[in-house]
Amino acid sequence: MSRIGTRAAAEHLGITREMTIPPCTHQPFCGIGRTRYLAVQISANEGPMSQTDLLKTDCSKCAALCCLVLNFDKGDDFAFDKNAGEPCRNLSGHSCTIHDHLKQNGFRGCVAYDCLGAGNRTIQEVFGGKSWRDEPRLMRVMAEAFAGMREVHKRIDLLRAAETLSLNPQDEQVRLGYLNRLEKHRWSGSELNDFEVNLALEIDIFFHGLKGYLPNINASV
Numbered sequence: 001m002s003r004i005g006t007r008a009a010a011e012h013l014g015i016t017r018e019m020t021i022p023p024c025t026h027q028p029f030c031g032i033g034r035t036r037y038l039a040v041q042i043s044a045n046e047g048p049m050s051q052t053d054l055l056k057t058d059c060s061k062c063a064a065l066c067c068l069v070l071n072f073d074k075g076d077d078f079a080f081d082k083n084a085g086e087p088c089r090n091l092s093g094h095s096c097t098i099h100d101h102l103k104q105n106g107f108r109g110c111v112a113y114d115c116l117g118a119g120n121r122t123i124q125e126v127f128g129g130k131s132w133r134d135e136p137r138l139m140r141v142m143a144e145a146f147a148g149m150r151e152v153h154k155r156i157d158l159l160r161a162a163e164t165l166s167l168n169p170q171d172e173q174v175r176l177g178y179l180n181r182l183e184k185h186r187w188s189g190s191e192l193n194d195f196e197v198n199l200a201l202e203i204d205i206f207f208h209g210l211k212g213y214l215p216n217i218n219a220s221v
């Protein structure tokens with residue numbers, strides 16, 4: 001998939017269209033909805049976002065997980081329907097056969113999508129460079145791990161963006177602690193499966209607590 005450069009953390013939490021993330025149904029009261037709202041506010045306040053290799057997508061070290069795992073619907077962004085877990089018909093090996101002509105062929109959604117390095121990290125860190133092409137039995141566990149890693153990387157992106165909020169020393173220490181855990185930890189598939197119901201929720205609650213740093217926040221959200 002092509003990368004379109006650094007985008008606001010809000011986009012990576014699904015505020016704008018991403019192939020597998022539907023519009024948030026949690027607004028306005030649950031933690032997820034609030035985190036999404038916070039992401040918008042941070043985006044509006046952020047300066048240049050630091051970007052290390054960890055969030056840089058490297059398709060050469062992936063196994064085309066996005067072209068396998070994600071689903072999309074025929075429409076403005078995609079020229080046909082694809083189910084989750086079904087290799088895209090434009091895929092050959094791990095390469096897109098229309099990579100240089102995606103927009104012309106009706107796949108601007110593929111151009112816009114960016115896994116933030118979650119695909120290559122999943123394949124290299126969790127599966128030691130293996131591919132579902134060689135071992136189809138890995139398809140399901142790779143899909144699950146990729147979903148978890150995407151959530152990890154979205155929060156890394158957001159935690160980095162929160163650097164611009166001038167947090168007090170205590171909150172800054174917490175922010176750096178979470179960031180360090182997410183970036184440095186060597187994830188297993190089972191840990192990634194549990195991420196959204198454990199550490200991710202903890203981090204989302206932390207994000208919610210940061211809204212006091214944001215100007216002009218809507219109190220009803």
Ligand code: SF4
Nearest residue numbers: 067088090091096110
């Ligand atoms: S059109 Fe190309 S980039 Fe898009 S999902 Fe299919 S193979 Fe991947």
